[in-house]
Amino acid sequence: MPELRKDPVLGRWVIISTERAKRPKDFKFEPEEKRVNPQECPFCPGNESATPPEIYAIRNNGTSPNTPGWSLRVIPNKFPALRIEGDLNRKGEGIYDKMNGIGAHEVIIETNEHQYDLADLPEEMVYNLVDTYKKRIVDLKKDSRLRYVMIFKNFGAIAGASLEHSHSQLIATPIIPKRVIEEMDGAKRYFEYRDRCIFCDIIAQETKTSKRMVSENNGFIAICPFAPRFPFEIWILPRHHISNFEDTDENSLHELARILKDCLLRLKKALNTPPYNFIIHTTPITLKGIEFYHYHIEIIPVLTRIAGFEWGTGFYINPTAPEESAAYLKNII
Amino acid sequence: MPELRKDPVLGRWVIISTERAKRPKDFKFEPEEKRVNPQECPFCPGNESATPPEIYAIRNNGTSPNTPGWSLRVIPNKFPALRIEGDLNRKGEGIYDKMNGIGAHEVIIETNEHQYDLADLPEEMVYNLVDTYKKRIVDLKKDSRLRYVMIFKNFGAIAGASLEHSHSQLIATPIIPKRVIEEMDGAKRYFEYRDRCIFCDIIAQETKTSKRMVSENNGFIAICPFAPRFPFEIWILPRHHISNFEDTDENSLHELARILKDCLLRLKKALNTPPYNFIIHTTPITLKGIEFYHYHIEIIPVLTRIAGFEWGTGFYINPTAPEESAAYLKNII
Numbered sequence: 143m144p145e146l147r148k149d150p151v152l153g154r155w156v157i158i159s160t161e162r163a164k165r166p167k168d169f170k171f172e173p174e175e176k177r178v179n180p181q182e183c184p185f186c187p188g189n190e191s192a193t194p195p196e197i198y199a200i201r202n203n204g205t206s207p208n209t210p211g212w213s214l215r216v217i218p219n220k221f222p223a224l225r226i227e228g229d230l231n232r233k234g235e236g237i238y239d240k241m242n243g244i245g246a247h248e249v250i251i252e253t254n255e256h257q258y259d260l261a262d263l264p265e266e267m268v269y270n271l272v273d274t275y276k277k278r279i280v281d282l283k284k285d286s287r288l289r290y291v292m293i294f295k296n297f298g299a300i301a302g303a304s305l306e307h308s309h310s311q312l313i314a315t316p317i318i319p320k321r322v323i324e325e326m327d328g329a330k331r332y333f334e335y336r337d338r339c340i341f342c343d344i345i346a347q348e349t350k351t352s353k354r355m356v357s358e359n360n361g362f363i364a365i366c367p368f369a370p371r372f373p374f375e376i377w378i379l380p381r382h383h384i385s386n387f388e389d390t391d392e393n394s395l396h397e398l399a400r401i402l403k404d405c406l407l408r409l410k411k412a413l414n415t416p417p418y419n420f421i422i423h424t425t426p427i428t429l430k431g432i433e434f435y436h437y438h439i440e441i442i443p444v445l446t447r448i449a450g451f452e453w454g455t456g457f458y459i460n461p462t463a464p465e466e467s468a469a470y471l472k473n474i475i
Numbered sequence: 476m477p478e479l480r481k482d483p484v485l486g487r488w489v490i491i492s493t494e495r496a497k498r499p500k501d502f503k504f505e506p507e508e509k510r511v512n513p514q515e516c517p518f519c520p521g522n523e524s525a526t527p528p529e530i531y532a533i534r535n536n537g538t539s540p541n542t543p544g545w546s547l548r549v550i551p552n553k554f555p556a557l558r559i560e561g562d563l564n565r566k567g568e569g570i571y572d573k574m575n576g577i578g579a580h581e582v583i584i585e586t587n588e589h590q591y592d593l594a595d596l597p598e599e600m601v602y603n604l605v606d607t608y609k610k611r612i613v614d615l616k617k618d619s620r621l622r623y624v625m626i627f628k629n630f631g632a633i634a635g636a637s638l639e640h641s642h643s644q645l646i647a648t649p650i651i652p653k654r655v656i657e658e659m660d661g662a663k664r665y666f667e668y669r670d671r672c673i674f675c676d677i678i679a680q681e682t683k684t685s686k687r688m689v690s691e692n693n694g695f696i697a698i699c700p701f702a703p704r705f706p707f708e709i710w711i712l713p714r715h716h717i718s719n720f721e722d723t724d725e726n727s728l729h730e731l732a733r734i735l736k737d738c739l740l741r742l743k744k745a746l747n748t749p750p751y752n753f754i755i756h757t758t759p760i761t762l763k764g765i766e767f768y769h770y771h772i773e774i775i776p777v778l779t780r781i782a783g784f785e786w787g788t789g790f791y792i793n794p795t796a797p798e799e800s801a802a803y804l805k806n807i808i
Contacts, residue, residue, distance in 0.1 A: 144557055144576025146650070154653050157576055161554045221494045223784070223792045224477055236680045237673070238701045243477025243490055294783030302782025313784055317479070320487050321789030340570070347569045368571045421787035442786060449635025450627030451556070451646055453775060454754035456654030459556045 173415035185307035222247035261406035298417025333434035341436030361397030366464035373462035385432035387424035506748035518640035555580035594739035631750025666767035674769030694730030699797035706795035718765035
């Protein structure tokens with residue numbers, strides 16, 4: 143019998159489909175080969191002039207901006223979805239609303255080595271990456287036109303990566319995205335009813351039952367959520383309540399780097415280097431110390447297709463139960 | 476300058492991306508070849524025993540169910556996402572909620588000819604199809620466990636079609652899907668403020684400005700919506716207010732068949748037989764004659780990828796303005 147499960151935050155139902163049950167070996171995945179010659183890659187050292195001037199970098203002492211000698215580099219996206227210069231200029235068009243596409247769109251080049259994926263990088267470099275995420279949010283907070291900073295990674299062409307050199311992206315928007323509002327509203331409703339953070343309650347239940355636990359350390363847990371949209375979906379949550387990603391302290395950032403690398407390695411081994419997206423779900427930059435919301439990272443391997451049913455309903459049909467995904471991921475290493 | 480546009484019903488923002496502007500020729504699409512031998516296709520005449528017994532069919536006089544002689548056939552999905560037998564058995568698991576996956580999952584085989592796509596079928600057969608959608612909803616309304624009937628079509632493997640023989644699907648659910656609730660809530664808010672149906676206002680504005688109009692007839696208009704998620708997205712709306720698809724009269728179903736075939740043909744010519752999804756957005760079957768909601772069909776060509784940003788924000792980045800999509804589709808025939 144298929145099972146309908148409800149995401150407790152968003153109220154989104156998923157169908158855990160027993161008729162179509164799939165195990166890891168059913169997701170036969172041919173990893174994408176790196177095809178681009180590093181000499182032609184705009185993200186490789188020596189080609190710094192192929193990108194807009196850098197915003198931030200981790201560099202060897204004595205090297206100049208926009209030259210080699212870096213191990214991580216932040217640049218504006220050359221084809222930005224939003225532009226940093228200008229006014230919002232909100233206006234109507236009959237019954238419709240629009241505004242100028244003001245915002246920031248940055249690319250974080252995660253390594254100077256073309257052949258490595260994020261899962262392969264040393265933990266210290268993953269720490270540098272999450273620390274850079276934090277630094278960029280802190281910097282963009284100063285721009286009063288902006289309301290939200292979304293940090294995400296697309297890995298693999300199928301998951302939307304247009305360049306194969308390992309990178310993350312940041313898009314800062316002048317409005318709070320709909321999906322964020324929905325999540326905050328859901329968490330707020332729970333808090334009003336119970337006077338507790340729903341994510342803290344999720345962490346307590348998952349830690350107790352352990353059946354969807356993938357990995358854990360002192361600071362964080364990684365679980366397959368109760369109502370996942372996708373097979374092998376993983377959420378990483380800080381054990382202790384914290385609403386804003388940018389308020390994570392140095393020690394916790396180290397623990398986050400460790401568990402993020404660990405989860406990505408597990409996915410890589412379990413599914414043969416699958417394409418994936420990960421997204422940091424955090425509080426809008428205009429808010430701070432929110433009791434009811436708890437930042438977390440959602441990792442989505444791209445193994446199934448979104449089709450008419452999902453578009454029409456907002457439901458997802460998931461052929462792999464999270465208990466099965468978690469057991470497999472837990473034992474893979 | 477990119478433009479941020481807001482969907483007036485859902486409050487969903489999209490970024491019309493000028494930096495990444497794409498024209499029809501940029502979506503070079505290699506149409507999927509039909510590969511399966513009709514003798515091995517479970518949806519072809521002669522192979523009726525490869526599917527569960529038919530629920531409904533349009534047949535030549537004197538032919539028996541589950542034998543050749545049909546031109547359209549409705550069957551239960553062999554691998555249903557939801558099952559029709561059983562009780563909902565709602566229950567909790569700590570802070571989580573779940574229930575049995577009760578519902579209907581049917582397949583509508585649109586033609587007995589393996590080689591034809593829906594866009595190629597004679598208008599009369601498209602009429603038979605939309606009339607069958609209506610008949611199936613009317614029948615499923617009798618099941619008091621069900622709250623919503625979602626009718627959709629996935630065309631092409633990339634759009635989620637697992638069999639190439641032309642077919643649509645129907646999934647009836649015991650809960651009203653989140654996406655439907657959001658749409659109805661948005662439409663209701665507008666109605667409370669203005670005492671008018673938002674879709675009727677959209678139709679009035681689009682008819683007046685005409686700049687996003689793709690096609691029209693006496694009963695329906697087809698537009699590229701103001702804030703489309705995807706290039707060449709098309710919405711078909713009945714000109715006169717009607718909330719429930721199943722209340723469409725015979726004459727209007729003929730007009731709907733005509734404009735649906737016309738839109739699919741335009742997409743086929745414009746984009747070289749692209750994969751697509753279409754979804755009928757209608758009122759829950761438990762409601763009737765709703766003033767604030769207006770049924771419509773959304774057609775989504777699958778040309779761009781959903782990636783981390785879309786997952787995290789619920790925003791969409793669309794590289795083609797709807798005015799451009801509409802002008803191109805309007806002039807293609």
